[in-house]
Amino acid sequence: MEAAASSQIRPQLTLKGHSASLLPQARMMSSFCNLSKDSLYLCTNSSLTKNNVVRRSSLNLPTQSKDFGKTYSSAGVFTYPISTTEATPVTAEEKIGVMLLNLGGPETLDDVQPFLFNLFADPDIIRLPRLFRFLQRPLAQLISVLRAPKSKEGYAAIGGGSPLRKITDEQANALKLALQSKEVSANVYVAMRYWRPFTEEAIKRDRITRLVVLPLYPQYSISTTGSSIRVLQNMFRNDAYLSSLPVAIIKSWYQREGYIKSMADLIEKELQYFPNPAEAMIFFSAHGVPVSYVENAGDPYRDQMEECIFFIMQELKSRGVANDHTLAYQSRVGPVQWLKPYTDEVLVELGQQGVKSLLAVPVSFVSEHIETLEEIDMEYRELALESGIVNWGRVPALNCTSSFINDLADAVTDALPLATTISTSSTTSEEAENDVVGYAIKLFFGSILAFVLLLSPKVISACRNFLL
Ligand SMILES: C=CC1=C(C)c2cc3[nH]c(cc4nc(cc5[nH]c(cc1n2)c(C)c5CCC(=O)O)C(CCC(=O)O)=C4C)c(C)c3C=C
Numbered sequence: 001m002e003a004a005a006s007s008q009i010r011p012q013l014t015l016k017g018h019s020a021s022l023l024p025q026a027r028m029m030s031s032f033c034n035l036s037k038d039s040l041y042l043c044t045n046s047s048l049t050k051n052n053v054v055r056r057s058s059l060n061l062p063t064q065s066k067d068f069g070k071t072y073s074s075a076g077v078f079t080y081p082i083s084t085t086e087a088t089p090v091t092a093e094e095k096i097g098v099m100l101l102n103l104g105g106p107e108t109l110d111d112v113q114p115f116l117f118n119l120f121a122d123p124d125i126i127r128l129p130r131l132f133r134f135l136q137r138p139l140a141q142l143i144s145v146l147r148a149p150k151s152k153e154g155y156a157a158i159g160g161g162s163p164l165r166k167i168t169d170e171q172a173n174a175l176k177l178a179l180q181s182k183e184v185s186a187n188v189y190v191a192m193r194y195w196r197p198f199t200e201e202a203i204k205r206d207r208i209t210r211l212v213v214l215p216l217y218p219q220y221s222i223s224t225t226g227s228s229i230r231v232l233q234n235m236f237r238n239d240a241y242l243s244s245l246p247v248a249i250i251k252s253w254y255q256r257e258g259y260i261k262s263m264a265d266l267i268e269k270e271l272q273y274f275p276n277p278a279e280a281m282i283f284f285s286a287h288g289v290p291v292s293y294v295e296n297a298g299d300p301y302r303d304q305m306e307e308c309i310f311f312i313m314q315e316l317k318s319r320g321v322a323n324d325h326t327l328a329y330q331s332r333v334g335p336v337q338w339l340k341p342y343t344d345e346v347l348v349e350l351g352q353q354g355v356k357s358l359l360a361v362p363v364s365f366v367s368e369h370i371e372t373l374e375e376i377d378m379e380y381r382e383l384a385l386e387s388g389i390v391n392w393g394r395v396p397a398l399n400c401t402s403s404f405i406n407d408l409a410d411a412v413t414d415a416l417p418l419a420t421t422i423s424t425s426s427t428t429s430e431e432a433e434n435d436v437v438g439y440a441i442k443l444f445f446g447s448i449l450a451f452v453l454l455l456s457p458k459v460i461s462a463c464r465n466f467l468l
């Protein structure tokens with residue numbers, strides 16, 4: 001099987017006389033970088049442009065495409081906090097709930113600034129040092145007001161609001177039906193982090209006896225799934241009913257076979273629209289996060305993203321699709337460094353390198369939203385065409401694709417027996433912070449520092465960056 005797969009790999013995957021299939025590490029690296037004519041050679045000679053630097057991943061990747069379905073299909077299921085408790089079978093009397101976590105989006109242009117306020121007020125989005133946490137809300141107010149005009153332009157361009165609520169509701173209905181077809185009767189709730197219906201409102205008291213929490217982000221990031229789980233954990237800790245409810249949280253599921261195959265189906269289909277499908281570069285564009293999340297705070301997002309792309313490409317190769325591919329990160333906001341390479345910069349470079357056909361694949365999110373409909377379809381498309389790319393395509397988001405929804409239903413049924421109650425006993429660091437004297441001291445010194453910082457030219461230019 002491996003030999004068959006490698007024979008379908010085009011010559012540029014051959015590394016100085018060695019078949020790529022004989023070099024798992026080289027093959028793995030090849031999946032992490034731009035495989036244009038000389039690029040595998042470039043990757044292994046560290047002479048890549050600054051933005052295309054390839055990191056060696058310590059991930060233990062399976063070596064054959066058939067492996068991932070079996071080895072990884074339930075690997076993304078964790079209870080939270082991770083528990084060693086035995087799985088408990090679901091009984092016929094149980095009332096099952098599924099909570100879909102999502103980001104939420106402004107439904108009208110008037111919602112944009114308050115939506116942005118909620119987003120920037122999240123300490124998992126703007127990560128201030130502890131001493132400055134009291135500035136979170138005033139800063140969120142300032143940044144949301146500065147950012148709102150640019151965001152409004154984007155939302156206006158896609159019809160005056162985010163489609164996220166409508167699509168997520170449709171996904172919830174489709175999931176309920178898919179579960180029914182597997183003889184699992186469940187109520188499916190939508191819980192948005194920054195807009196209606198808010199996470200806090202999502203759990204209705206339907207006498208649920210077991211809950212599966214399913215974030216609609218395939219890969220885990222502190223800023224997305226992590227943030228929503230933090231809110232849930234606080235909610236559950238402070239409520240007698242919820243704190244005794246068995247819960248299973250699926251922290252990430254990018255490695256599920258159904259998801260990988262559904263993505264490969266979409267890519268394969270979209271490639272057919274190109275004049276010469278084999279020539280089109282598959283351009284994965286993931287939502288970025290600040291580098292510090294990954295390098296200082298231990299966010300597994302980049303590793304999971306790279307592994308996800310590896311699985312999708314492996315699936316495509318097993319179908320005889322061996323196009324060149326690359327991964328870049330989009331949607332950076334503010335003054336700090338985000339994960340590289342940046343989508344806009346890579347598009348220009350590819351155009352300059354002579355790439356003529358490009359298929360954009362949004363990969364960190366499963367619904368259409370402002371960053372697919374406006375940023376990719378309008379801004380990046382225009383940039384790509386200006387940079388010399390002639391044939392442009394974009395893979396649609398999964399939305400309610402039946403193979404995908406069916407796989408989410410399997411993820412839920414896999415997770416159900418793993419539900420356990422969320423621990424309430426430990427004192428959290430937040431509670432420890434509620435020491436009044438300590439707080440007053442922090443407030444005093446923090447205010448002085450904040451005052452000095454706010455007047456510095458660096459901070460003024462940082463604020464300006466949220467406008468761009
Ligand atoms: C400023 C920090 C941000 C981080 C970190 C971040 C991570 C992150 N976001 C998504 C998915 C989405 N983000 C969306 C909108 C959005 N995100 C930020 C900022 C950060 N995101 C802003 C300011 C906005 C508003 C739009 C804008 O002004 O650019 C959305 C869109 C929702 C919609 O309304 O359609 C999604 C989806 C992921 C997956 C992610 C980290 C992995």
Ligand SMILES: [Fe+2]
Binds near residue numbers: 287331
């Ligand atoms: Fe975002």
